[in-house]
Amino acid sequence: MTSVDLPASTESRPEKPFDEFIRGLTQPSLPGVIGIVCVAMLLGALCVWGITPHFFASSAAGYLMKNSNDDYVSVSAEVLRLTDSPPVKPTLIAIGDSMMREAISSANELRQDISVTIKSDLDVRIFVASSLTHWQEAAIADCVRNHMHGVVVLEITPFNLAMRRGALSEAMHRRQLALTSDAFDDELRRAGLPVPRRWNNLFMDHYQFFVAREESIFQIMREPVEKDDHPADNLRPWGEKHWQQKWKSVSGWVNTYKQNHVANLEVYERMIDRLRKRGDISVALLEGVQNPQLDERAEGSAEAKKIRGQYRIDVEAFAKRQHVPYWDLREESNLRMEDFVDYAHITNPQARQRYTQCLAKHAAALLESRQLHKELN
Amino acid sequence: MNWPRIFGLTLQAIVVGTLLFLAVIKLIATQSGAQVFHYQGF
Numbered sequence: 001m002t003s004v005d006l007p008a009s010t011e012s013r014p015e016k017p018f019d020e021f022i023r024g025l026t027q028p029s030l031p032g033v034i035g036i037v038c039v040a041m042l043l044g045a046l047c048v049w050g051i052t053p054h055f056f057a058s059s060a061a062g063y064l065m066k067n068s069n070d071d072y073v074s075v076s077a078e079v080l081r082l083t084d085s086p087p088v089k090p091t092l093i094a095i096g097d098s099m100m101r102e103a104i105s106s107a108n109e110l111r112q113d114i115s116v117t118i119k120s121d122l123d124v125r126i127f128v129a130s131s132l133t134h135w136q137e138a139a140i141a142d143c144v145r146n147h148m149h150g151v152v153v154l155e156i157t158p159f160n161l162a163m164r165r166g167a168l169s170e171a172m173h174r175r176q177l178a179l180t181s182d183a184f185d186d187e188l189r190r191a192g193l194p195v196p197r198r199w200n201n202l203f204m205d206h207y208q209f210f211v212a213r214e215e216s217i218f219q220i221m222r223e224p225v226e227k228d229d230h231p232a233d234n235l236r237p238w239g240e241k242h243w244q245q246k247w248k249s250v251s252g253w254v255n256t257y258k259q260n261h262v263a264n265l266e267v268y269e270r271m272i273d274r275l276r277k278r279g280d281i282s283v284a285l286l287e288g289v290q291n292p293q294l295d296e297r298a299e300g301s302a303e304a305k306k307i308r309g310q311y312r313i314d315v316e317a318f319a320k321r322q323h324v325p326y327w328d329l330r331e332e333s334n335l336r337m338e339d340f341v342d343y344a345h346i347t348n349p350q351a352r353q354r355y356t357q358c359l360a361k362h363a364a365a366l367l368e369s370r371q372l373h374k375e376l377n
Numbered sequence: 378m379n380w381p382r383i384f385g386l387t388l389q390a391i392v393v394g395t396l397l398f399l400a401v402i403k404l405i406a407t408q409s410g411a412q413v414f415h416y417q418g419f
Contacts, residue, residue, distance in 0.1 A: 039394025049417020
C-alpha cells in the first residue's frame with residue numbers, strides 16, 4: 001500500500017445525488033446559461049402570445065391593477081370586453097374623466113332609470129378614468145363604434161378645450177390606455193407627433209402599459225383588485241384654505257383656451273364624425289360637472305369669467321353646427337357646493353342620484369327620438 | 378443520464394431565467410419612462 005493509491009480511489013468514487021443536484025443548481029455552465037436565456041425568452045413569448053385582448057379583459061385586468069384607483073387598467077379592460085363580446089341590445093356609452101365618474105351613481109342605476117322611461121332594456125357602459133383627455137376619449141370611441149348601436153355621451157369641459165398638444169404627447173408616452181386606435185394615431189399624426197409602430201399584438205403595442213405593472217407577477221396569488229367606483233369619497237373635503245390655495249391653479253388650466261380651443265373642437269368634430277359614420281349611433285355632448293363655487297369664484301375674476309363665457313358660446317355653437325345635443329345638467333340636478341369634495345367631484349350620494357336621473361331623462365329622450373326616427377324612415 | 382444534475386440545472390434556469398426576464402422588463406420600463414398614472418386629487 002502506498003500513499004499514492006489513496007487519492008486515486010477517492011476520485012473514482014461516484015458523488016452523492018444531492019451533491020450533483022447542488023452542483024447543477026449553483027455552478028455556472030454552458031447548459032445552465034442556455035437554459036436561463038431560454039426561460040427568459042419563453043416568459044417573453046408567453047406575454048406576447050398569451051396576453052390577448054380576450055385574456056386581458058376577462059382574466060388578467062384585476063391582477064394587473066396596482067390598486068383600486070388604477071382605473072386605466074379597468075377602463076381598457078371594459079372597452080376590450082365590449083369589443084370582444086359586443087352587446088346585442090341598444091347601448092348607451094358614456095366616456096369621460098373623474099368628474100363623470102363621481103357624478104354618475106352607477107351604470108346599473110343609469111340603466112334602470114333609462115329603462116323605466118323607454119320601457120325596454122338596454123346596455124349601459126361607463127368608460128371613465130382620472131384625467132382622461134379628449135384624445136383618449138377619441139381612442140375609446142373609435143374602439144367601440146363598430147361594436148355597438150345606440151348613444152355615445154362624450155364629456156366636454158373648458159379644461160379639455162384649453163389643453164395643449166403637450167398633454168397628447170404625454171398621453172402617448174405614458175401609454176395610459178391599452179387600446180389601439182386609428183383615430184388616436186391620426187390625432188398624433190395631425191399634432192406632428194411620432195406614431196408608434198403597430199404590431200397588431202396587445203402586448204407588443206402596449207408593452208409600456210404592461211411593464212409599468214411588472215410587480216403584478218409577484219402578486220399573482222392575491223385576489224384580483226376590484227375597481228373603486230367613487231374614489232373621491234376617500235378625499236378630504238376642501239375648506240376655505242384649500243380653495244384659496246388651489247383656485248389659482250384650477251382657474252389657470254383654462255388660460256390656454258384661446259390658443260387651443262379651435263384645434264380641440266376639431267378633435268371632437270372628428271370623433272363625432274367617426275361615431276356617426278355607420279348611422280346607428282347618436283352622439284351627445286355632456287358638460288363636465290364642476291362645483292358651483294368654481295363658477296362663483298370665476299365671477300370674481302374678469303379673465304376667468306371671460307374665458308368661461310366664451311367657452312359656453314363656442315360649445316353651444318359647435319353643438320348646433322354638429323347637430324348634437326349639449327347637456328349641462330348642473331342646474332337641473334340642483335347641485336350644491338356641499339355636494340362636492342373639491343372643485344369637481346361629487347361625493348354626496350343623493351346628488352349623484354339626482355344627476356344620474358337627469359342624465360337618464362335626457363338619454364332616454366335621445367333614445368326615443370332615435371327610435372322614432374327609425375320608425376319614420 | 379445524470380438526473381440530479383439535470384434537475385439542478387433546470388431549477389437554476391427557471392429561477393435565474395425568471396429573474397433575468399424581470400430585470401429586462403424593469404430596464405424597459407425605466408428606459409421607456411413607463412409608469413402608472415396616479416391621480417393626485419389635490
